[in-house]
Amino acid sequence: MPTMDTKTALLNSAEHAARTLGFDGFSYADLAEDVGIRKASIHHHFPSKAKLSVALMQRYHQNFEANCAAISGNHGTGGTQLSQLIKLYRAASGNGKQLCLCVSFSASRDSLPPGVIEQISMFREMVIAWLTDFFEKGSMDGSISNVADPALEAVATLSLLEGAQLAARSEENPRFFDEAVKLLGMRITA
Amino acid sequence: MPTMDTKTALLNSAEHAARTLGFDGFSYADLAEDVGIRKASIHHHFPSKAKLSVALMQRYHQNFEANCAAISGNHGTGGTQLSQLIKLYRAASGNGKQLCLCVSFSASRDSLPPGVIEQISMFREMVIAWLTDFFEKGSMDGSISNVADPALEAVATLSLLEGAQLAARSEENPRFFDEAVKLLGMRITA
DNA sequence: TACGACCTACCTACTGATAGGTAGGTTTAA
DNA sequence: TTAAACCTACCTATCAGTAGGTAGGTCGTA
Secondary structure, eight states, rough: OOOHHHHHHHHHHHHHHHHHHHHGOHHHHHHHHHHHHGGGGGHHHSHHHHHHHHHHHHHHHHHHHHHHHHHHHHHHHHHHHHHHHHHHHHHGGGGOOOOOOHHHHHHTGGOOOOHHHHHHHHHHHHHHHHHHHHHHHHHHHHBBBBOOOOHHHHHHHHHHHHHHHHHHHTTTTTTHHHOOOOHHHTBBOO | OOOOOOHHHHHHHHHHHHHHHHHGOOOOOHHHHHHHHGGGHHHHHHSSHHHHHHHHHHHHHHHHHHHHHHHHHHHHHHHHHHHHHHHHHHHGGGGGGGOHHHHHHHTTGGSSOOOHHHHHHHHHHHHHHHHHHHHHHHHHTBBBBBOHHHHHHHHHHHHHHHHHHHHHHHHHTTTHHHHHHHHHHHHHOO
């Protein structure tokens, strides 16, 4: 098994910590212990915690967008695409052990640099764009019922998904996510 | 104007700080400065930050429940009651400057004592019960359209409201809350 | 009434731990 | 050799909290 480069290991560790404990809830000491280098060495890769948050959000955005593009490319109807995106959010909640980075950062947004607030904003816009696309497709191909306005559906769905993650995280139980999105799921007919 | 007792002033200050910055984002020093006593004196009223969080959640639950009961008592149709509750959540987001305590605490739940996690769970159950009541009324009196299952509607709506707060908080703009709940609003006919 | 005991609510001084970070040096791999 | 990546040693600042004390108020009893 190839050894991961330290910077990536740090990003993985930091993402996991941020999504589990929040931005204010983890420290460089946690990352150092996890990755196996000294706390002070982290500054070589990330000169400040703020800079680390920038890199985290950037990477998260890219990965998530790639996942959405994959869903769009691999699944035929708007309904299945929406269903896959719901699954993506469910998976991101890590069985109630984590939140997606966007949610986690939003709750402590005052601790973050302005650039990251911008990134969070763009992340939400990106997800809403994909959701709007899926709702439009689903409305036209009939795989999502009662689509009044795809753009408004998209915005509401994103809030629903984020709120569902919060509930699951609070209870450390994915069943709370499932219950929150059940009605939405019933509107989807593959 | 009567002088507020110190304990209440501390609770107010702590609630504001927790809902703005998160549990890990504020410290006793912030409260001390706000209330005008020394940091160490806070321990007289709240021996630990964990105990403070217990008191905060208890008070928040009581206040919120009283607000829901008032809505139920003062407004006639299920639709207007639901509409008022949505307004309550919007108001709690403080024009994008705050989150409701439940959301704020959920995001850093690992920093909280187990009892508070229980309290958060009960808070959500309480809100869901009220929402279920409002949806049932709205379904029967015709003031909320397309109510498939009041209990599921309630759960989804709570997640929607919490997610909407996150979006508004992240952007520091209540317009994002409004947009997220727009479709729900359209289902209400006074 | 007066005084002692007790309480409440604050203080100063301090603790040990931890936070993010700096600076200079060493090690490792290409 | 050189640069990246690590190290040690340390910094300032801050954290939640402890310990002992003061001051003013209240209560009970003689």
